[in-house]
Amino acid sequence: MAGLNNTKVTPPRWLLAELSYKCPLQCPYCSNPLDYAKHNSEISTADWKRVLSQARKMGAVQLGFSGGEPLTRQDLPELVCHARQLGYYSNLITSGYGLNEDKIIQLKEAGLDHIQLSIQASSQELNDYIAATESYENKKIVAKLIKKHGYPMVLCVVIHRKNIHQMEQILNMAEELGADYVELANTQYYGWAHKNRDLLMPTKEQYEKAEAIAQAYKEKVADKMKIYYIIPDFHEDRPKPCMNGWGTTFLTIAPDGVALPCHSARELPDLDCPNVNDFSIGQIWNESKAFNFFRGDGWMKEPCRSCDEKDKDFGGCHCQAYLLTGDMCNADPVCSKSPDHHVIEAAIASAQVSALSIDEKPLLFRNSKNSKKYIENNEVSISK
Amino acid sequence: MTLNPDLIISFSAMHRLQWEEVQQKDVILYPEGMVELNQSSAEILKLCDGSRKPEIIVADLEQKFSTSGLQKDIFNFLEIALQNGWIEQH
Numbered sequence: 001m002a003g004l005n006n007t008k009v010t011p012p013r014w015l016l017a018e019l020s021y022k023c024p025l026q027c028p029y030c031s032n033p034l035d036y037a038k039h040n041s042e043i044s045t046a047d048w049k050r051v052l053s054q055a056r057k058m059g060a061v062q063l064g065f066s067g068g069e070p071l072t073r074q075d076l077p078e079l080v081c082h083a084r085q086l087g088y089y090s091n092l093i094t095s096g097y098g099l100n101e102d103k104i105i106q107l108k109e110a111g112l113d114h115i116q117l118s119i120q121a122s123s124q125e126l127n128d129y130i131a132a133t134e135s136y137e138n139k140k141i142v143a144k145l146i147k148k149h150g151y152p153m154v155l156c157v158v159i160h161r162k163n164i165h166q167m168e169q170i171l172n173m174a175e176e177l178g179a180d181y182v183e184l185a186n187t188q189y190y191g192w193a194h195k196n197r198d199l200l201m202p203t204k205e206q207y208e209k210a211e212a213i214a215q216a217y218k219e220k221v222a223d224k225m226k227i228y229y230i231i232p233d234f235h236e237d238r239p240k241p242c243m244n245g246w247g248t249t250f251l252t253i254a255p256d257g258v259a260l261p262c263h264s265a266r267e268l269p270d271l272d273c274p275n276v277n278d279f280s281i282g283q284i285w286n287e288s289k290a291f292n293f294f295r296g297d298g299w300m301k302e303p304c305r306s307c308d309e310k311d312k313d314f315g316g317c318h319c320q321a322y323l324l325t326g327d328m329c330n331a332d333p334v335c336s337k338s339p340d341h342h343v344i345e346a347a348i349a350s351a352q353v354s355a356l357s358i359d360e361k362p363l364l365f366r367n368s369k370n371s372k373k374y375i376e377n378n379e380v381s382i383s384k
Numbered sequence: 385m386t387l388n389p390d391l392i393i394s395f396s397a398m399h400r401l402q403w404e405e406v407q408q409k410d411v412i413l414y415p416e417g418m419v420e421l422n423q424s425s426a427e428i429l430k431l432c433d434g435s436r437k438p439e440i441i442v443a444d445l446e447q448k449f450s451t452s453g454l455q456k457d458i459f460n461f462l463e464i465a466l467q468n469g470w471i472e473q474h
Contacts, residue, residue: 180398183416
Protein backbone atom coordinates (compact mmCIF):
# COMPACT_ATOMS: atom_id res chain seq x y z
CA MET A 1 0.00 0.00 0.00
CA ALA A 2 1.00 3.62 -0.13
CA GLY A 3 3.52 5.00 2.25
CA LEU A 4 6.93 6.34 2.82
CA ASN A 5 9.30 3.70 1.49
CA ASN A 6 12.24 5.74 2.80
CA THR A 7 11.46 8.84 0.77
CA LYS A 8 13.12 11.87 2.33
CA VAL A 9 10.46 14.32 3.49
CA THR A 10 11.18 17.88 2.35
CA PRO A 11 9.74 20.83 4.30
CA PRO A 12 6.64 22.71 3.10
CA ARG A 13 7.32 25.91 1.14
CA TRP A 14 3.84 27.11 0.18
CA LEU A 15 0.90 27.42 2.51
CA LEU A 16 -2.58 28.02 1.14
CA ALA A 17 -4.86 29.28 3.90
CA GLU A 18 -8.45 28.86 2.77
CA LEU A 19 -10.02 31.11 5.37
CA SER A 20 -13.67 30.60 4.44
CA TYR A 21 -15.86 28.81 1.90
CA LYS A 22 -18.21 31.82 1.93
CA CYS A 23 -18.11 33.71 -1.36
CA PRO A 24 -20.35 36.33 -2.97
CA LEU A 25 -19.47 34.93 -6.39
CA GLN A 26 -20.86 31.70 -7.85
CA CYS A 27 -18.33 30.71 -10.53
CA PRO A 28 -19.25 27.36 -12.05
CA TYR A 29 -15.60 26.16 -12.10
CA CYS A 30 -14.91 26.89 -8.42
CA SER A 31 -12.18 24.71 -6.91
CA ASN A 32 -13.98 24.41 -3.58
CA PRO A 33 -15.57 21.00 -2.96
CA LEU A 34 -19.09 20.37 -4.29
CA ASP A 35 -20.21 19.54 -0.75
CA TYR A 36 -18.66 22.67 0.82
CA ALA A 37 -22.01 23.52 2.46
CA LYS A 38 -21.42 20.53 4.73
CA HIS A 39 -18.10 21.93 5.98
CA ASN A 40 -19.36 25.24 7.28
CA SER A 41 -17.39 25.55 10.50
CA GLU A 42 -14.39 27.89 10.53
CA ILE A 43 -11.37 27.67 12.82
CA SER A 44 -10.64 30.63 15.09
CA THR A 45 -8.17 33.49 14.76
CA ALA A 46 -5.99 31.84 17.41
CA ASP A 47 -6.04 28.55 15.46
CA TRP A 48 -4.94 30.30 12.27
CA LYS A 49 -2.14 32.11 14.09
CA ARG A 50 -0.90 28.83 15.51
CA VAL A 51 -1.02 27.18 12.06
CA LEU A 52 0.90 30.09 10.48
CA SER A 53 3.56 29.99 13.22
CA GLN A 54 4.05 26.22 13.05
CA ALA A 55 4.22 26.08 9.25
CA ARG A 56 6.63 29.02 9.11
CA LYS A 57 8.94 27.33 11.57
CA MET A 58 9.04 24.28 9.30
CA GLY A 59 10.04 26.42 6.31
CA ALA A 60 6.84 27.60 4.61
CA VAL A 61 7.46 31.06 3.16
CA GLN A 62 4.94 31.71 0.39
CA LEU A 63 1.48 32.23 1.86
CA GLY A 64 -1.83 32.61 0.05
CA PHE A 65 -4.93 33.82 1.87
CA SER A 66 -7.72 32.28 -0.13
CA GLY A 67 -11.24 30.89 0.17
CA GLY A 68 -14.07 31.30 -0.86
CA GLU A 69 -13.57 34.98 -0.40
CA PRO A 70 -10.96 35.59 2.33
CA LEU A 71 -12.28 39.14 2.88
CA THR A 72 -15.36 37.64 4.55
CA ARG A 73 -13.11 37.00 7.57
CA GLN A 74 -13.06 40.10 9.77
CA ASP A 75 -9.73 39.05 11.29
CA LEU A 76 -7.89 39.13 7.93
CA PRO A 77 -5.75 42.21 8.79
CA GLU A 78 -4.76 40.60 12.09
CA LEU A 79 -3.72 37.39 10.30
CA VAL A 80 -1.81 39.37 7.65
CA CYS A 81 0.03 41.23 10.40
CA HIS A 82 0.92 37.98 12.16
CA ALA A 83 2.14 36.50 8.85
CA ARG A 84 4.35 39.53 8.18
CA GLN A 85 5.93 39.33 11.63
CA LEU A 86 6.76 35.68 10.94
CA GLY A 87 8.44 36.57 7.64
CA TYR A 88 5.92 35.14 5.18
CA TYR A 89 5.53 36.58 1.70
CA SER A 90 1.78 36.89 1.67
CA ASN A 91 -0.78 37.07 -1.08
CA LEU A 92 -4.46 37.91 -0.94
CA ILE A 93 -6.36 35.79 -3.47
CA THR A 94 -9.61 37.67 -3.89
CA SER A 95 -12.65 38.34 -6.06
CA GLY A 96 -12.26 41.99 -5.08
CA TYR A 97 -15.74 41.93 -3.56
CA GLY A 98 -15.61 43.89 -0.31
CA LEU A 99 -12.27 45.49 -1.11
CA ASN A 100 -12.27 49.28 -0.90
CA GLU A 101 -9.48 51.85 -0.57
CA ASP A 102 -9.52 51.87 3.25
CA LYS A 103 -9.15 48.09 3.37
CA ILE A 104 -6.36 48.15 0.77
CA ILE A 105 -4.45 50.68 2.89
CA GLN A 106 -5.16 48.77 6.11
CA LEU A 107 -3.85 45.51 4.61
CA LYS A 108 -0.77 47.25 3.23
CA GLU A 109 0.01 48.64 6.66
CA ALA A 110 -0.51 45.17 8.14
CA GLY A 111 2.18 43.88 5.76
CA LEU A 112 0.39 42.27 2.84
CA ASP A 113 2.84 41.77 -0.04
CA HIS A 114 0.68 41.31 -3.10
CA ILE A 115 -2.85 40.83 -4.35
CA GLN A 116 -4.24 38.35 -6.85
CA LEU A 117 -7.51 39.61 -8.26
CA SER A 118 -9.82 37.35 -10.23
CA ILE A 119 -11.74 38.64 -13.18
CA GLN A 120 -14.08 36.41 -15.14
CA ALA A 121 -14.09 38.00 -18.59
CA SER A 122 -13.21 41.18 -20.49
CA SER A 123 -16.80 42.33 -20.80
CA GLN A 124 -19.24 43.26 -18.07
CA GLU A 125 -22.03 41.09 -19.41
CA LEU A 126 -19.98 37.91 -19.48
CA ASN A 127 -18.10 38.60 -16.25
CA ASP A 128 -21.32 39.16 -14.34
CA TYR A 129 -22.95 36.09 -15.91
CA ILE A 130 -20.06 33.75 -14.98
CA ALA A 131 -19.74 35.21 -11.47
CA ALA A 132 -23.56 35.24 -11.15
CA THR A 133 -22.99 38.51 -9.30
CA GLU A 134 -22.71 42.08 -10.51
CA SER A 135 -19.01 42.59 -9.96
CA TYR A 136 -17.23 43.68 -13.14
CA GLU A 137 -17.17 47.45 -12.62
CA ASN A 138 -16.10 47.04 -9.01
CA LYS A 139 -13.24 44.72 -10.01
CA LYS A 140 -11.86 47.35 -12.38
CA ILE A 141 -12.00 50.01 -9.67
CA VAL A 142 -10.31 47.64 -7.21
CA ALA A 143 -7.56 46.81 -9.73
CA LYS A 144 -6.70 50.49 -10.10
CA LEU A 145 -6.64 50.98 -6.33
CA ILE A 146 -4.35 47.98 -5.88
CA LYS A 147 -1.84 49.56 -8.26
CA LYS A 148 -2.32 53.03 -6.76
CA HIS A 149 -1.13 51.66 -3.44
CA GLY A 150 1.96 50.00 -4.87
CA TYR A 151 1.13 46.33 -4.63
CA PRO A 152 2.37 43.87 -7.23
CA MET A 153 -0.88 42.74 -8.88
CA VAL A 154 -1.67 39.37 -10.38
CA LEU A 155 -4.80 39.30 -12.50
CA CYS A 156 -6.24 35.80 -12.61
CA VAL A 157 -8.59 34.79 -15.39
CA VAL A 158 -9.92 31.26 -15.56
CA ILE A 159 -10.27 30.27 -19.22
CA HIS A 160 -13.11 28.10 -20.57
CA ARG A 161 -15.43 27.84 -23.56
CA LYS A 162 -17.55 30.83 -22.52
CA ASN A 163 -14.64 33.32 -22.51
CA ILE A 164 -11.80 31.78 -24.52
CA HIS A 165 -12.79 33.87 -27.56
CA GLN A 166 -11.94 36.99 -25.51
CA MET A 167 -8.26 36.09 -25.09
CA GLU A 168 -6.98 39.17 -26.91
CA GLN A 169 -9.39 41.52 -25.10
CA ILE A 170 -8.56 39.92 -21.74
CA LEU A 171 -4.87 40.62 -22.29
CA ASN A 172 -5.60 44.17 -23.42
CA MET A 173 -7.67 44.68 -20.28
CA ALA A 174 -4.90 43.30 -18.06
CA GLU A 175 -2.37 45.65 -19.63
CA GLU A 176 -4.69 48.62 -19.28
CA LEU A 177 -5.34 47.82 -15.60
CA GLY A 178 -1.58 47.74 -14.96
CA ALA A 179 -1.31 44.08 -14.01
CA ASP A 180 2.24 42.96 -13.28
CA TYR A 181 1.32 39.34 -13.85
CA VAL A 182 -1.59 37.70 -15.66
CA GLU A 183 -2.49 34.18 -14.85
CA LEU A 184 -4.40 32.60 -17.72
CA ALA A 185 -5.63 29.48 -15.99
CA ASN A 186 -7.24 27.00 -18.30
CA THR A 187 -9.98 25.34 -16.27
CA GLN A 188 -8.89 22.25 -14.36
CA TYR A 189 -11.76 19.82 -14.22
CA TYR A 190 -12.32 19.00 -10.55
CA GLY A 191 -15.21 19.77 -8.23
CA TRP A 192 -17.66 22.21 -9.79
CA ALA A 193 -15.73 22.35 -13.06
CA HIS A 194 -15.94 18.55 -13.35
CA LYS A 195 -19.74 18.80 -13.08
CA ASN A 196 -19.84 21.52 -15.74
CA ARG A 197 -17.18 20.04 -17.99
CA ASP A 198 -19.33 19.60 -21.10
CA LEU A 199 -20.24 23.28 -20.97
CA LEU A 200 -16.81 24.62 -20.09
CA MET A 201 -14.29 22.67 -22.13
CA PRO A 202 -13.19 24.49 -25.28
CA THR A 203 -12.43 22.66 -28.50
CA LYS A 204 -8.85 21.92 -29.48
CA GLU A 205 -9.05 24.56 -32.20
CA GLN A 206 -10.16 27.18 -29.67
CA TYR A 207 -7.28 26.26 -27.34
CA GLU A 208 -4.73 26.47 -30.11
CA LYS A 209 -5.94 29.86 -31.29
CA ALA A 210 -6.05 31.26 -27.74
CA GLU A 211 -2.61 29.94 -26.88
CA ALA A 212 -1.08 31.47 -30.01
CA ILE A 213 -2.56 34.85 -29.02
CA ALA A 214 -1.20 34.53 -25.46
CA GLN A 215 2.26 33.51 -26.65
CA ALA A 216 2.46 36.42 -29.10
CA TYR A 217 1.33 38.82 -26.36
CA LYS A 218 4.02 37.47 -24.04
CA GLU A 219 6.70 38.84 -26.35
CA LYS A 220 4.94 42.14 -26.84
CA VAL A 221 4.74 42.92 -23.10
CA ALA A 222 7.86 41.06 -21.94
CA ASP A 223 9.24 43.96 -19.92
CA LYS A 224 6.15 45.10 -18.08
CA MET A 225 3.69 42.22 -17.74
CA LYS A 226 4.47 38.59 -17.10
CA ILE A 227 2.04 36.03 -18.47
CA TYR A 228 1.60 32.68 -16.75
CA TYR A 229 -0.21 30.32 -19.09
CA ILE A 230 -1.60 27.28 -17.33
CA ILE A 231 -2.02 24.55 -19.91
CA PRO A 232 -5.19 22.58 -20.53
CA ASP A 233 -3.90 19.12 -19.70
CA PHE A 234 -6.69 17.22 -21.45
CA HIS A 235 -4.98 18.02 -24.73
CA GLU A 236 -1.50 16.97 -23.63
CA ASP A 237 -0.17 13.43 -23.84
CA ARG A 238 1.73 13.54 -20.56
CA PRO A 239 0.21 14.54 -17.20
CA LYS A 240 1.23 17.53 -15.11
CA PRO A 241 3.55 16.92 -12.14
CA CYS A 242 0.81 17.15 -9.56
CA MET A 243 1.60 19.65 -6.77
CA ASN A 244 5.30 19.43 -7.67
CA GLY A 245 5.14 16.01 -5.98
CA TRP A 246 2.62 15.09 -3.29
CA GLY A 247 3.60 16.30 0.17
CA THR A 248 6.84 17.88 -1.05
CA THR A 249 6.02 21.59 -1.31
CA PHE A 250 2.36 22.52 -0.83
CA LEU A 251 0.16 22.54 2.24
CA THR A 252 -3.48 23.63 2.12
CA ILE A 253 -5.56 24.28 5.21
CA ALA A 254 -9.32 24.30 4.60
CA PRO A 255 -11.68 26.67 6.49
CA ASP A 256 -12.61 24.00 9.05
CA GLY A 257 -8.96 23.21 9.79
CA VAL A 258 -8.60 20.11 7.61
CA ALA A 259 -5.08 19.85 6.19
CA LEU A 260 -4.88 18.86 2.52
CA PRO A 261 -1.88 17.90 0.36
CA CYS A 262 -3.69 19.59 -2.55
CA HIS A 263 -6.76 21.82 -2.50
CA SER A 264 -8.84 19.19 -4.33
CA ALA A 265 -7.76 16.31 -2.10
CA ARG A 266 -11.01 16.47 -0.14
CA GLU A 267 -12.60 14.61 -3.06
CA LEU A 268 -10.30 11.61 -2.58
CA PRO A 269 -11.52 8.64 -0.53
CA ASP A 270 -9.94 7.15 2.61
CA LEU A 271 -7.11 9.65 3.02
CA ASP A 272 -8.32 10.57 6.54
CA CYS A 273 -7.05 14.12 6.11
CA PRO A 274 -6.04 15.37 9.57
CA ASN A 275 -7.35 18.51 11.29
CA VAL A 276 -5.13 21.21 12.78
CA ASN A 277 -7.28 21.06 15.91
CA ASP A 278 -6.02 17.52 16.57
CA PHE A 279 -2.42 17.63 15.36
CA SER A 280 0.47 20.05 14.91
CA ILE A 281 1.58 20.99 11.39
CA GLY A 282 4.76 18.99 12.01
CA GLN A 283 2.79 15.83 12.83
CA ILE A 284 0.47 16.42 9.88
CA TRP A 285 3.27 17.00 7.39
CA ASN A 286 5.64 14.29 8.57
CA GLU A 287 3.47 11.55 10.02
CA SER A 288 -0.09 11.64 8.69
CA LYS A 289 -1.44 8.98 6.36
CA ALA A 290 -2.79 11.63 3.98
CA PHE A 291 0.52 13.41 3.43
CA ASN A 292 2.52 10.20 3.14
CA PHE A 293 0.07 8.44 0.83
CA PHE A 294 1.59 9.42 -2.50
CA ARG A 295 5.13 10.24 -1.38
CA GLY A 296 7.75 8.27 -3.26
CA ASP A 297 6.66 5.68 -5.82
CA GLY A 298 5.66 2.73 -3.62
CA TRP A 299 1.97 3.41 -4.33
CA MET A 300 2.39 3.22 -8.11
CA LYS A 301 0.82 0.64 -10.38
CA GLU A 302 1.68 -0.02 -13.99
CA PRO A 303 2.26 1.73 -16.34
CA CYS A 304 3.72 4.28 -13.88
CA ARG A 305 5.84 1.87 -11.84
CA SER A 306 8.18 0.94 -14.69
CA CYS A 307 7.91 4.26 -16.54
CA ASP A 308 11.13 6.19 -17.10
CA GLU A 309 9.24 9.47 -16.69
CA LYS A 310 7.86 8.72 -13.23
CA ASP A 311 10.31 11.08 -11.53
CA LYS A 312 9.20 13.88 -13.82
CA ASP A 313 5.39 13.78 -13.41
CA PHE A 314 4.95 11.49 -10.37
CA GLY A 315 2.09 9.68 -12.13
CA GLY A 316 0.20 12.92 -12.67
CA CYS A 317 -2.87 14.11 -10.82
CA HIS A 318 -4.48 11.71 -8.33
CA CYS A 319 -7.76 13.65 -8.21
CA GLN A 320 -8.04 13.31 -11.98
CA ALA A 321 -7.25 9.57 -11.79
CA TYR A 322 -9.94 9.15 -9.13
CA LEU A 323 -12.62 11.24 -10.85
CA LEU A 324 -12.11 9.67 -14.26
CA THR A 325 -11.07 6.07 -13.54
CA GLY A 326 -12.46 5.48 -10.05
CA ASP A 327 -9.05 4.62 -8.56
CA MET A 328 -6.73 7.37 -7.31
CA CYS A 329 -3.71 5.02 -7.59
CA ASN A 330 -4.15 4.66 -11.34
CA ALA A 331 -2.04 6.69 -13.72
CA ASP A 332 -3.55 10.07 -14.57
CA PRO A 333 -5.59 9.15 -17.69
CA VAL A 334 -4.25 12.26 -19.45
CA CYS A 335 -1.13 10.16 -20.06
CA SER A 336 -1.24 8.45 -23.43
CA LYS A 337 0.38 5.40 -21.78
CA SER A 338 -2.62 5.02 -19.45
CA PRO A 339 -4.96 2.14 -20.33
CA ASP A 340 -7.79 4.54 -19.42
CA HIS A 341 -6.69 7.30 -21.79
CA HIS A 342 -9.88 6.77 -23.83
CA VAL A 343 -11.91 8.51 -21.06
CA ILE A 344 -10.10 11.75 -21.90
CA GLU A 345 -10.87 11.37 -25.57
CA ALA A 346 -14.51 10.62 -24.68
CA ALA A 347 -14.67 13.74 -22.46
CA ILE A 348 -13.31 15.92 -25.26
CA ALA A 349 -15.79 14.40 -27.73
CA SER A 350 -18.69 14.83 -25.30
CA ALA A 351 -17.86 18.51 -24.77
CA GLN A 352 -17.66 18.96 -28.53
CA VAL A 353 -21.15 17.49 -28.97
CA SER A 354 -22.44 19.76 -26.22
CA ALA A 355 -20.84 22.80 -27.88
CA LEU A 356 -22.68 22.07 -31.10
CA SER A 357 -26.05 21.22 -29.59
CA ILE A 358 -28.86 23.76 -29.80
CA ASP A 359 -30.26 23.36 -26.30
CA GLU A 360 -27.27 23.02 -24.00
CA LYS A 361 -28.14 22.24 -20.40
CA PRO A 362 -27.56 25.17 -18.02
CA LEU A 363 -24.40 25.70 -15.97
CA LEU A 364 -24.48 24.52 -12.37
CA PHE A 365 -23.44 27.58 -10.38
CA ARG A 366 -21.45 27.29 -7.17
CA ASN A 367 -23.76 28.32 -4.34
CA SER A 368 -25.09 26.91 -1.10
CA LYS A 369 -28.39 25.84 -2.63
CA ASN A 370 -26.67 23.72 -5.30
CA SER A 371 -24.15 22.40 -2.80
CA LYS A 372 -26.92 21.28 -0.43
CA LYS A 373 -28.79 19.67 -3.32
CA TYR A 374 -25.61 17.81 -4.26
CA ILE A 375 -25.15 16.61 -0.68
CA GLU A 376 -28.77 15.36 -0.54
CA ASN A 377 -28.53 13.48 -3.83
CA ASN A 378 -25.20 11.99 -2.88
CA GLU A 379 -26.43 10.76 0.49
CA VAL A 380 -29.50 9.24 -1.14
CA SER A 381 -27.38 7.36 -3.64
CA ILE A 382 -25.07 6.09 -0.91
CA SER A 383 -27.92 4.82 1.28
CA LYS A 384 -29.57 2.96 -1.62
CA MET B 385 17.57 46.64 -20.37
CA THR B 386 21.26 47.04 -19.82
CA LEU B 387 23.24 48.14 -16.82
CA ASN B 388 24.02 51.84 -16.68
CA PRO B 389 27.32 52.36 -14.77
CA ASP B 390 26.37 55.93 -13.87
CA LEU B 391 23.10 55.21 -12.11
CA ILE B 392 22.44 54.15 -8.54
CA ILE B 393 20.92 50.69 -8.08
CA SER B 394 18.04 49.90 -5.77
CA PHE B 395 16.32 46.64 -4.96
CA SER B 396 12.93 46.20 -6.65
CA ALA B 397 9.90 47.28 -4.64
CA MET B 398 8.04 44.39 -6.25
CA HIS B 399 10.36 41.76 -4.74
CA ARG B 400 11.62 40.94 -1.28
CA LEU B 401 15.10 39.74 -0.35
CA GLN B 402 15.23 37.77 2.86
CA TRP B 403 17.24 35.23 4.84
CA GLU B 404 15.55 31.84 5.25
CA GLU B 405 16.65 30.11 8.43
CA VAL B 406 15.35 26.63 7.51
CA GLN B 407 17.06 26.71 4.12
CA GLN B 408 20.15 28.56 5.41
CA LYS B 409 19.92 30.70 2.31
CA ASP B 410 18.94 34.15 1.12
CA VAL B 411 15.96 34.09 -1.21
CA ILE B 412 14.10 36.51 -3.46
CA LEU B 413 10.34 36.38 -3.02
CA TYR B 414 7.81 37.62 -5.57
CA PRO B 415 4.27 36.75 -6.66
CA GLU B 416 4.04 33.01 -7.30
CA GLY B 417 7.75 32.46 -6.99
CA MET B 418 10.99 32.24 -5.06
CA VAL B 419 14.62 32.25 -6.15
CA GLU B 420 17.24 30.69 -3.90
CA LEU B 421 20.50 32.61 -3.95
CA ASN B 422 24.06 31.49 -3.47
CA GLN B 423 26.20 33.51 -1.10
CA SER B 424 27.93 35.72 -3.64
CA SER B 425 24.68 36.68 -5.40
CA ALA B 426 23.14 37.53 -2.04
CA GLU B 427 26.14 39.70 -1.07
CA ILE B 428 25.81 41.69 -4.28
CA LEU B 429 22.05 42.17 -3.97
CA LYS B 430 22.29 43.33 -0.36
CA LEU B 431 24.34 46.29 -1.59
CA CYS B 432 21.66 47.24 -4.13
CA ASP B 433 20.04 49.46 -1.52
CA GLY B 434 19.53 52.72 -3.36
CA SER B 435 22.83 54.26 -2.26
CA ARG B 436 25.45 52.83 -4.61
CA LYS B 437 26.43 52.93 -8.27
CA PRO B 438 27.68 49.66 -9.82
CA GLU B 439 31.38 50.45 -9.42
CA ILE B 440 30.91 51.34 -5.74
CA ILE B 441 29.28 47.94 -5.22
CA VAL B 442 32.38 46.34 -6.78
CA ALA B 443 34.73 48.41 -4.62
CA ASP B 444 32.81 47.64 -1.43
CA LEU B 445 32.77 43.90 -2.10
CA GLU B 446 36.44 43.78 -3.08
CA GLN B 447 37.24 45.54 0.17
CA LYS B 448 34.95 43.29 2.23
CA PHE B 449 36.49 40.10 0.86
CA SER B 450 40.04 41.54 0.52
CA THR B 451 40.28 40.71 -3.15
CA SER B 452 40.29 42.36 -6.58
CA GLY B 453 39.19 41.71 -10.18
CA LEU B 454 35.52 41.14 -9.31
CA GLN B 455 34.08 43.74 -11.66
CA LYS B 456 33.34 41.48 -14.62
CA ASP B 457 31.52 38.85 -12.56
CA ILE B 458 29.57 41.40 -10.56
CA PHE B 459 28.51 43.39 -13.62
CA ASN B 460 27.40 40.17 -15.33
CA PHE B 461 25.28 39.25 -12.34
CA LEU B 462 23.80 42.77 -12.07
CA GLU B 463 22.83 42.53 -15.73
CA ILE B 464 20.92 39.32 -15.03
CA ALA B 465 19.34 40.80 -11.91
CA LEU B 466 18.18 43.81 -13.91
CA GLN B 467 16.66 41.64 -16.62
CA ASN B 468 14.82 39.61 -14.00
CA GLY B 469 13.46 42.77 -12.43
CA TRP B 470 15.14 42.11 -9.05
CA ILE B 471 16.90 45.48 -9.16
CA GLU B 472 16.14 48.88 -10.69
CA GLN B 473 18.03 51.95 -11.88
CA HIS B 474 16.43 55.36 -12.01
